[in-house]
Structure formats: structure tokens, C-alpha cells
Amino acid sequence: MVSLVPPQLYQAARRQAARIDRTARGRIVVSGADRATYLHGLLTNDIVAITSGHGSYAAYLTAQGRMITDLYVYELGDLMLISLPLATKATVLAKLEQFIFTEDVTLGDVTDTFAQMAIVGPGAAAALSAVLEGATLEALTALVEHANVRVTFGGEPAIVTRVADAGEPGFDIYVERPRAAALVAALAARGVVDLDEATAEAIRIEAGVPVFGPDMDAETIPLEAGIESRAISLTKGCYVGQEVIIRVLHRGHGRVARRLVGLIFDGDAPPVSGVEVRAGDREIGRVTSSTLSPALGRPIALAYLQRDFLAVGTQVVVAGVPATVAALPFVASQ
Numbered sequence: 001m002v003s004l005v006p007p008q009l010y011q012a013a014r015r016q017a018a019r020i021d022r023t024a025r026g027r028i029v030v031s032g033a034d035r036a037t038y039l040h041g042l043l044t045n046d047i048v049a050i051t052s053g054h055g056s057y058a059a060y061l062t063a064q065g066r067m068i069t070d071l072y073v074y075e076l077g078d079l080m081l082i083s084l085p086l087a088t089k090a091t092v093l094a095k096l097e098q099f100i101f102t103e104d105v106t107l108g109d110v111t112d113t114f115a116q117m118a119i120v121g122p123g124a125a126a127a128l129s130a131v132l133e134g135a136t137l138e139a140l141t142a143l144v145e146h147a148n149v150r151v152t153f154g155g156e157p158a159i160v161t162r163v164a165d166a167g168e169p170g171f172d173i174y175v176e177r178p179r180a181a182a183l184v185a186a187l188a189a190r191g192v193v194d195l196d197e198a199t200a201e202a203i204r205i206e207a208g209v210p211v212f213g214p215d216m217d218a219e220t221i222p223l224e225a226g227i228e229s230r231a232i233s234l235t236k237g238c239y240v241g242q243e244v245i246i247r248v249l250h251r252g253h254g255r256v257a258r259r260l261v262g263l264i265f266d267g268d269a270p271p272v273s274g275v276e277v278r279a280g281d282r283e284i285g286r287v288t289s290s291t292l293s294p295a296l297g298r299p300i301a302l303a304y305l306q307r308d309f310l311a312v313g314t315q316v317v318v319a320g321v322p323a324t325v326a327a328l329p330f331v332a333s334q
Contacts, residue, residue, distance in 0.1 A: 004270075005202045010294045012193040013168050013203055017123035019184065019192050020166055020200045022116035026089030027174070028096070031079040032104040039073065039080065042099065042240055044222065046233040052077040055146035055161065059222050059231045060092060065244025067220045068092065070212050070231065074148045074161055081148075081159065083116065083172070085212045115180035118163060119192060120170030120203075128160065128171060131186040135160060140171065153183055166200065167207030168333050202291040205302060208328030210260055214273055215288040215302055223248055223256050224304065226328070258285060259310055262326040263301045263318065268292075270299035271318045277303050278317045284309050287318060295331040 012018045030039060040047040045058035055074035059067055069088035074081045084092060089111060096107055119128055125140040134151040143149065143162040151158050159174040175183050188194075195203075210216050216225045222232060223245070232245060248256060265271070270290035277285040290301035301318070305325070309316065314325040 004292045005199045005294050006196070007294065009193060009195055009199045010202065013121050013195055013199065015122060017119060017121040017127045017170075017187075017190075017192045018168075018195045018199075019187060020118040020120060020195050022118055022172065024086050025116050026084050026086040026092075026111045027109075027114055027116065028082040028084070028089065028093055029079050029108040029110050030082065030096075031106045031108070034103040034105050035080050036075070038100070038103045038105045040236065041238065042096070043071075043073070044232045044239055044241070044245070045073075046236045047073060048236075050075045050080075053148055054144075055148055057146065057165075057227075057230045059227070060095075061222070061239075061241030061245075062218075063241060063244075065221050065241040065248075066218060067212070067216055067222060067225075068095070068218070070216065070227065072146065072161070072163075072165075074146070074159075076148060076150065076159065081110075081174075083161075086111070087213060113177060114159075114174045115177045115183075116172055116174050117180070117184070118166050118170055118172050119187065120163075120166050120168040123191070124170040127187055127190040127192045128173065130190050131183065132158060132160070132173075143171075145169075153179055153186075158183075164333070165204075165209055165211075167203035167205070167209055198291070201289070202294060205289050205291045205300060206293055206295055206329065206331035207333060208262055208302065208330060210302060211289070215260060221245075221248070221256060223254060224258055225260050255307060258304045258306055260288070260302055261305050261310055262328045262330055263287070263303050263316070263323040264296065264326045264330070265299040265301070265318065265321055265323045267299060267321045271301055271321070275319050277305060277323075279309055279314075284316065293330060300326070300330050 043058040045056045071084035129137040132151045148161040161172045285305035287301045287303045293300045
């Protein structure tokens with residue numbers, strides 16, 4: 001079997017430290033005294049509960065409960081930083097601006113101001129603490145998921161956030177764009193390797209982490225993607241799309257027509273995204289992301305399946321190749 005993922009890069013991410021490019025992320029800052037209450041009324045999670053130095057994963061929904069985007073919100077003390085898919089940034093920024101009336105809220109697009117990169121793996125904290133000022137190994141290691149800290153690199157401001165969405169735990173580091181190349185070089189000198197897209201995708205899919213675009217889109221209800229435990233607060237007040245979510249959770253007991261599951265394949269090649277999944281002569285879903293898993297030595301995929309076919313061990317067929325429904329994550333983080 002020929003691997004699509006370079007073994008040395010995969011092992012670097014799992015056992016040492018590796019860098020993942022975050023060019024496909026957009027960045028919005030929200031300032032003003034009402035920033036938390038303003039976002040709280042729009043997003044699915046408890047934004048007003050976020051204290052300085054912490055953050056949250058959330059979704060922004062339509063009134064019909066379908067996703068506009070997922071995003072991360074970080075309270076930095078004097079403003080909030082939103083990290084979200086670049087493809088949704090313009091839409092989200094326009095919608096956020098549309099709903100500012102008398103609130104003390106100011107929005108800023110800082111996508112071009114800051115570069116963003118993820119450093120993942122067991123050695124990520126040590127590598128970052130060696131090149132950043134104001135970030136000790138102990139302090140970085142102690143950060144919980146979504147926590148953030150302001151530091152400096154080369155005397156210039158930088159931000160570190162604790163992340164897990166890459167599949168292997170690590171950190172996002174934000175620096176002013178002119179300093180990005182110097183940061184990459186400094187990390188490389190500490191042994192941090194650059195992951196190619198195929199390796200980064202393999203690690204993400206092995207962890208069962210859906211990404212907006214291939215695995216979630218404008219037709220997705222968060223419950224279908226399985227992100228409700230991370231993205232939705234069940235105790236907060238109203239937000240856009242809440243009525244639909246509550247109706248499904250309370251009246252429908254959380255049952256949706258389809259859900260995102262894992263598939264493990266026989267054969268040597270992963271299926272292409274978008275291909276249908278079949279049970280007998282029925283089409284029951286479609287593949288969204290796939291890879292050849294270095295850890296399992298077999299093709300794996302994320303796919304939406306109809307709710308009658310979600311049980312682990314269910315046998316299905318994709319493009320003529322047998323597959324089995326598997327529990328997520330496929331591989332636990334190291």
C-alpha cells in the first residue's frame with residue numbers, strides 16, 4: 001500500500017512539533033463595551049461568559065438553524081478576536097455590521113494585518129516558548145483549550161491561542177504579517193517541520209474534526225455535524241436559529257435526518273469527496289472528506305448518512321468498495 005502522506009511529516013506532528021498553514025482563515029476584531037452581549041445574541045455559545053484570556057467555539061446560524069459559519073471567539077481583554085473560515089468572512093462581517101444599531105461595538109477586518117499558523121504536536125509548547133518573549137513552557141502548557149495569551153516576537157505583539165481543531169493539540173500563533181517569515185524560520189530552527197496539506201488533512205480526519213466547506217455548509221444544522229456539545233450552549237438566552245435547535249433537541253430528542261459519521265474502507269484508495277454512499281440499492285449519504293490513514297493503514301472518510309444507518313459496524317458500499325461505519329475519532333490524539 002502506497003501512502004499519500006509522507007511518514008516523516010506525520011510522525012513529526014504526532015511525536016514532535018509541526019506547523020500548519022492557516023492562510024484559509026479570516027480574522028475579525030470586535031471592540032467596544034457591548035462586544036460580548038452583542039455577539040452573545042447572534043452566536044450559539046455563551047459569549048458573555050468568556051473572561052479575559054479565554055475563548056469559545058461557536059456557530060452563526062440562519063433563522064432556519066442552518067450554518068452560516070463556525071468560528072472561534074477569543075476575549076483578549078480589550079477586544080475580541082474571531083477566527084473563521086476565510087470563505088465566510090465577508091458574509092459574516094457584513095451581517096455583523098448590519099445588526100449594529102445603538103450598541104457600542106466596532107468591527108475590524110484584520111485578515112491582512114495578521115498571519116496565522118498552527119503549531120501542533122507534543123513539542124509545540126517547547127518550540128513556541130523558545131522563540132516567543134513572555135511565553136514560558138509552563139505557561140503555554142497550562143493553557144486550556146480556547147485560552148489565549150498576548151506575547152511578543154522580536155519585540156512585536158503576537159497572540160497565542162490553545163487549539164485542538166487541527167486534530168493534534170497545539171496552538172495558533174498570530175503575528176503581524178511582516179514578521180511571519182521570521183517566525184517560520186525561528187520555528188524551523190527549533191525543529192518544527194512544515195506539514196503539507198495532505199498530512200494536515202489526514203490528522204484532522206483521523207480525529208473526526210469536521211471543517212466548514214467540505215464537511216459543513218449552508219445546508220448543515222449543527223446537530224447533523226455532531227458539533228453541538230462544543231458549539232451550542234443549552235442555558236443561554238436567545239440567539240439566531242435557537243428555536244429550530246431547541247425544537248430538534250427537545251421535541252425531536254436530538255434526532256436529525258442525517259449525521260456525520262466515520263467510514264473505514266477495504267481496499268487501498270480513499271474515495272473522492274462527494275461520492276454517494278449506498279446500502280443495497282439505496283443511496284443513504286455522501287462522503288465529505290477522505291484520506292489514507294497513516295495510523296490505521298486503511299482509507300477512511302467522513303460522510304453524512306441517513307439516521308437508520310448510523311450504528312457502528314453498519315456495512316455500506318462507496319463506489320463499489322465495502323466500508324464500515326466507525327466511531328469517531330478514528331485515532332485519539334497523542
